[in-house]
Amino acid sequence: MKKPVILLTVLILVILMTVPGFAANGQYYSGYWGVTSNALIAVNGKVLTLERNPVIIEGRILVPARTTFQVLGVTTEWYSSSGVVKMVKGNKAVKMTVGSKVAHSGGSVKYMEAPPILVNGTVMVPMRFVAETFGENVGWDAKNEMAYIGNKPAEIPSRSGLKSNRTYKVVIDAGHGGSQSGAVYGGVKEKDLNLDIAKRLNTLLKAEGIKTYMTREKDITVGLYTRSDLANKEKADLFVSIHNNAGNSKTSGSMTLYHPDSGKKKGNLTAYEFAQIVQKNLNKTLGSKNMGVIQRPNLAVLRTTNMPAVIAEIGYMSNSAELAKLKTDSYRQKAAEALRDAVIESLEKMYK
Numbered sequence: 001m002k003k004p005v006i007l008l009t010v011l012i013l014v015i016l017m018t019v020p021g022f023a024a025n026g027q028y029y030s031g032y033w034g035v036t037s038n039a040l041i042a043v044n045g046k047v048l049t050l051e052r053n054p055v056i057i058e059g060r061i062l063v064p065a066r067t068t069f070q071v072l073g074v075t076t077e078w079y080s081s082s083g084v085v086k087m088v089k090g091n092k093a094v095k096m097t098v099g100s101k102v103a104h105s106g107g108s109v110k111y112m113e114a115p116p117i118l119v120n121g122t123v124m125v126p127m128r129f130v131a132e133t134f135g136e137n138v139g140w141d142a143k144n145e146m147a148y149i150g151n152k153p154a155e156i157p158s159r160s161g162l163k164s165n166r167t168y169k170v171v172i173d174a175g176h177g178g179s180q181s182g183a184v185y186g187g188v189k190e191k192d193l194n195l196d197i198a199k200r201l202n203t204l205l206k207a208e209g210i211k212t213y214m215t216r217e218k219d220i221t222v223g224l225y226t227r228s229d230l231a232n233k234e235k236a237d238l239f240v241s242i243h244n245n246a247g248n249s250k251t252s253g254s255m256t257l258y259h260p261d262s263g264k265k266k267g268n269l270t271a272y273e274f275a276q277i278v279q280k281n282l283n284k285t286l287g288s289k290n291m292g293v294i295q296r297p298n299l300a301v302l303r304t305t306n307m308p309a310v311i312a313e314i315g316y317m318s319n320s321a322e323l324a325k326l327k328t329d330s331y332r333q334k335a336a337e338a339l340r341d342a343v344i345e346s347l348e349k350m351y352k
């Protein structure tokens with residue numbers, strides 16, 4: 001009876017790893033269709049900070065090879081000219097090729113359900129296949145959307161200052177979407193930049209143990225009141241709306257918008273203070289020009305949310321230098337990190 005149990009477990013994992021919550025914008029990776037995932041990855045009881053999100057291909061989760069497996073003492077060798085990735089620990093080794101489902105390990109040929117892929121210079125490998133090659137167990141924690149190798153983390157870590165016994169709730173709102181592109185410059189649509197930063201922020205906040213809600217996880221049209229309704233219904237602590245700006249081609253920098261109503265205070269934090277903290281972190285982390293913290297009484301998502309809420313205008317798409325930055329993964333990642341730091345600082349102040 002052992003085999004059916006294993007098969008069932010695998011089946012459940014495959015189903016869980018392909019639920020719509022995971023799906024984002026799909027694309028081809030090394031010849032295979034895949035979607036990025038917000039799942040947390042943990043090894044030996046610790047949640048990892050990965051340089052890029054996992055990718056799901058054919059129901060299998062792929063993770064950055066080096067960062068994920070070095071924790072287990074596995075060394076990764078990458079031969080870019082041949083596309084070969086070799087992973088070694090002690091007397092165990094596996095040799096794979098980007099875009100190929102055939103692996104060589106222990107003198108035999110093995111078949112993987114998803115191939116290793118190369119994403120902007122990062123080699124990503126099928127997590128379960130590689131872990132099992134090195135004799136490690138892989139598990140799935142559906143509640144926290146977390147795949148783990150070895151021990152499951154006892155708790156999702158939080159930074160000092162946030163209390164582990166409190167559930168912090170943050171709504172992340174990717175501006176525009178679907179039929180509403182927002183600003184469009186040089187073929188780049190604001191809605192896509194906003195969603196990418198929102199997804200990165202979601203991953204970072206979840207890694208801090210913060211409960212997150214996204215108003216959209218893909219390219220769909222969402223009404224403004226639907227966005228604020230979600231935050232009010234869930235009694236969120238904070239509402240962060242992510243946008244990018246447009247204006248004069250010479251203008252650049254970050255700007256944060258808030259509603260002046262003092263009733264939008266929660267705990268020790270007003271909307272204005274939240275906006276100041278967001279603006280400070282954007283300027284500091286991005287090195288962007290300070291375009292100010294601006295009162296906007298008439299914007300629907302700010303007016304109709306009951307908690308401290310901001311619209312973070314990360315940069316100006318109408319400025320060619322800033323647009324070039326916004327087009328890079330690293331700048332959008334930094335923007336997400338700035339927002340994460342701002343959220344944590346604000347939650348600490350709220351509940352001090």
Ligand SMILES: [Zn+2]
Nearest residue numbers: 175182243244
């Ligand atoms: Zn916008």
